[in-house]
Amino acid sequence: MIPFNFGIKDIIDVALVVFFLYETYLLMKKNGTTSIFLAIFSFIILWLLVSKVLKMNLLGAIFDQFVNVGLIVIVVVFQKEIREFLQSFGSNKVMQFIMKLFTPKRNAEIEEDISYIMPIVLATINMAKRKEGALIAIQQKVSLDTFVRTGEILNANISARLIENIFFKNSPLHDGCMIIVDKKIKAAGCILPVSQDRHLPKRLGLRHRSGLGLSQETDAKVIIVSEQTGKISLAYRGKIHAGISAEELQKNLIEKE
Numbered sequence: 001m002i003p004f005n006f007g008i009k010d011i012i013d014v015a016l017v018v019f020f021l022y023e024t025y026l027l028m029k030k031n032g033t034t035s036i037f038l039a040i041f042s043f044i045i046l047w048l049l050v051s052k053v054l055k056m057n058l059l060g061a062i063f064d065q066f067v068n069v070g071l072i073v074i075v076v077v078f079q080k081e082i083r084e085f086l087q088s089f090g091s092n093k094v095m096q097f098i099m100k101l102f103t104p105k106r107n108a109e110i111e112e113d114i115s116y117i118m119p120i121v122l123a124t125i126n127m128a129k130r131k132e133g134a135l136i137a138i139q140q141k142v143s144l145d146t147f148v149r150t151g152e153i154l155n156a157n158i159s160a161r162l163i164e165n166i167f168f169k170n171s172p173l174h175d176g177c178m179i180i181v182d183k184k185i186k187a188a189g190c191i192l193p194v195s196q197d198r199h200l201p202k203r204l205g206l207r208h209r210s211g212l213g214l215s216q217e218t219d220a221k222v223i224i225v226s227e228q229t230g231k232i233s234l235a236y237r238g239k240i241h242a243g244i245s246a247e248e249l250q251k252n253l254i255e256k257e
Contacts (some may be wrong), residue, residue: 021041043066046063047060047063047064047066050063051063051064114254116158116183117250117253117254118250119158119159119160119163120136120138120158120160120163120180120223120253121246121249121250121253122160123160123161123163123164124136124223124225124232124246124249125232125246126160126164127163127164127167127225128225128230128231128232129230130230131226131227131228131229131230132164132167132168132169132174132225132227133167133174133207133225133226133227134163134167134174134178134207134223134224134225135176135177135178135192135207135210135211135222135223135224135225136163136177136178136179136180136222136223137177137178137179137180137190137192137211137214137220137221137222137223138179138180138220138221138222138223138253139179139180139181139182139186139218139220140218140219140220140221141219142218142219142220144179144181144186144214144218144220147177147179147190147191147192147214148179148181148186148187148190150176150190150191151173151176151177151179151187151188151189151190151191152173152187152188152189153186153187154185154186154187154188155184155185155186156184156185157184157185158180158183158184158185162185163178163185166178166185166188167225172189173188173189175189176188176189176190176191177189177190177191177192177210177211177214177222178190192210192211192213192214193210193213193214193216193217194206194209194210194213195209195210195212195213195216196213197209197212197216200212200240204233204240204242205226205227205228207224207225207226207227208224208226208233208235208240208242211223211224211233211235211240212235212238212239212240214235215235215236215237215238215239215240216238219236219237220236221234221235221236221252221253222234222235222236223249224240231243232244232245232246232249234248234249234252236252
């Protein structure tokens, strides 16, 4: 009998496979393509059984060709889903924790973050007092270039006055989203994906749904100011925190999760 050795490397191997399969399943389930995932998974199991276990050379060779062609087909058909998976993987909390271990945050960097966040918070407070609607997305790890291209490119330094002017009711860019990248106002008047979450309260309008939609697809932090109530909300990682204070907003923007 051949001894069965199962070491730490094998445990890591199995854990990684389970993790990737689980993340893929969640993504397919979100997009309503679970049946396709199960079909592909079943074919892979059958292929491994025929080629690796039963050593059926002829059938195995045929399956090998299907696998080679199938990989190309999957990439072409599921471009959007693969991009979302990579974005989700890159913004995964475990991956961010690992990155933090190699890139410790210095006090100078924290102070620099506060210096560019304060004008955003100040502008948000002023717009909330005047009940001027606003939608501001701050890029984190996941690129927002796709959404930047839907608006007007500015590449401007951040200032409270500029933010307030852009969201002034008569401004041509006030209805869209402002996107901040690398401590610069990258673009304004941008179009965001609208969340289809049925559990979102009906009192929350299009700005809130757009902010939540972006937070579901990326790891961006999205500030929403309600035009009806003047309340401040923050959408992050698929959740919306409504009616937060200026202090809570500042704290959430500074924190690196």
